Amino acid sequence: MSAHAEENPLLEGLDLGRRPESCALVIFGASGDLTQRKLMPALYSLAIRGLLPEHFVVIGAARTPGTDDEFRAKMREAIEKYARDPFREDVWERLASGMRYAALDFSDETSENSLVRILSTVDAEYGTQGNRVFYFAVPPNAIATLVSELAARRAAEGWVRLIIEKPFGNDLASARSLNELIADRFSEREVYRIDHYLGKETVQNMLALRFANGIFEPIWNRQFVDHVQITVAESIGIEGRGSFYEHTGAIRDIFQNLLLQLVAITAMEPPSDFTADSVRNEKVKVLRSLQTPDPTSVVRGQYGRGFVEGIEVPGYREEDGVDPASMTDTYVAAKLYVDNWRWADTPFYVRMGKRLGRRETTVAIQFKRAPHPPFAEATSDSLRPNVLLIHVQPDEGMSLAIGAKVPGQGMSIRTVHMDFLYGSAFREGLPEAYERLILDAMLGDATLFTRSDEIEEQWALVDAITSAWERDRTAFPNYAAGTWGPPSADELLHRDGRSWRRH
Ligand code: BG6
Secondary structure, three states, X not given: OOHHHHHOHHHOOOOOOOOOOOEEEEEEOOOOHXXXXXXXXXXXXXXXXXXXXXOXXXXXEEOOOOOHHHHHHHHHHHHHHHOOOOOOHHHHHHHHHOEEEEEOOOOOHHHHHHHHHHHHHHHHHHOOOOOEEEEEXXXXXXXXXXHHHHHHOOOOOOOEEEEEOOOOOOOHHHHHHHHHHHHHHOOXXXXXXXXXXXXXXXXXXXXXXXXXXXXXXXXXXOOOEEEEEEEEEOOOOOOXXXXXXXXXXXXXXXXXXXXXXXXXXXXXXOOOOOOHHHHHHHHHHHHHHEOOOOHHHEEEEOEEOEEEOOEEEOOHHHOOOOOOOOOOOOXXXXXXXXXXXXXXXXXXXXXXXXXXXXXXEEEEEEEOOOOOOOOOOOOOXXXXXXXXXXXXXXXXXEEEEEEEEOOOOOOOEEEEEEEEEHHHHHOOOOOXXXXXXXXXXHHOOOOOOEOHHHHHHHHHHHHHHHHHHOOOOOOOOOEEOXXXXXXXXXXXXXXXXXXXXXX
16 A cells, blocks of 8 residues: 555545455566556555565566667566556566566467466466466467467466456457457356456446446336436547557447447446446446447447647548558447337447547436426526546546526526545545556456357447448548548437537
8 A cells, every 4th residue: 555545534445455365477468568557557556555476577568679688677667657657666676576578489389388387487486376467468369379278388376367368359250259259268268358448447436336336226227317418529540550450440449349348337237246247247237228229329430630639630541650541540439229128219329530629538417307397587508418427538527507597687597517526535546447457367356348149249249330331432532631520420410309418
């Protein structure tokens, strides 16, 4: 626990004391961006709070040749640059003392053996007891071989957990065959398919909001909710990941996972308890109930040159590693329906994209208007519907829009906001999603990870959407960087007499 956490009375009741059993964490893809920007800083923040196992070793594995010292130097730099906590030499020294590097090429048997050798040495030297977490920060096509090799070389003692980064597969068929391959060799409770949004405090708070409060659940349905809007907007572009993004596009990078998980959490029924299977059983029911949208209910876009925060930025087709005639989507909007008793006929409008006006992830529950306003002076514009807005990021918190009387004579009504902000309520910086998720996987808690059936439902919907795109003739680019997406996304809502929330 940090000194700050110890002093902060508002943190009372927070679960800061979970500590996993000793283990070795092997990161495949250790020379990549994710390891430097997210994984190492997360491990460092866990170390600062004393949440890592007593005996703990990190083994970076990648194709690039390198030594333990070079790896440590690179990781130190990454922590200094990206960690949310200030750099502390003592914490770093402790973490670095158990850091090793393995240059691996899995088509070459000698390098596999070198990993096995390193692992048995660390068990003997550091007391990691044969417990292993394997983190796959590698593209989907590299996972199958690794999984087979690891299964063949499984240690006789200790437990194994596989953390697998998204995208899990490229479509339903490939995700299914990966699931089958893994299921043949490991049990589902050893597999942790990561979708880092589920580790965000505000996403978990949606569960707290809905299921720890009595007042929301009775109105959380088609009778009271007019529609739901979910926005995952980013102002950044593809950040040098052109060749990756050409294969994924917004639909596979964000819609297939983060976005559909937000829909599932918003729409799910109350689970009977907060265990992995209860929560995931309820989410998968929502995913199964999603109607396949017809092509007119889906809009796709790609950004062209434009201005973001006053700076001119290139169009997608001009980015490194991108085909100058690319038809890859960098924006998707859709109208979805959850076909069940709670939500029938209630639209879920969702949109996500790169190079939009600003970074914002929100879930907005727009309630129906008051049935009869008795105030003669109130115009329909001043009597706006109530909206519960959940700010996933930034400005993490919630806001409820309500109509209030303007002070003075008469009875004018204006919309005001009741706000809850994490920063002021708890006075503690929010943990990064990866801290929570890595710790959960080490503890064997899969509640915030995606189960194989959820992944397959998500892909089934995405496949249905993308197969219709084969006949689609949308001309790209169709929105300028720094705007809020193509005009057809606005039309999608205007047709229903609604509009996207203003920013
Ligand atoms: C990743 C996507 O999963 O999430 C990126 O691959 C995206 O394209 C990122 O930028 C957004 O995550 P966050 O936590 O920064 O909002």
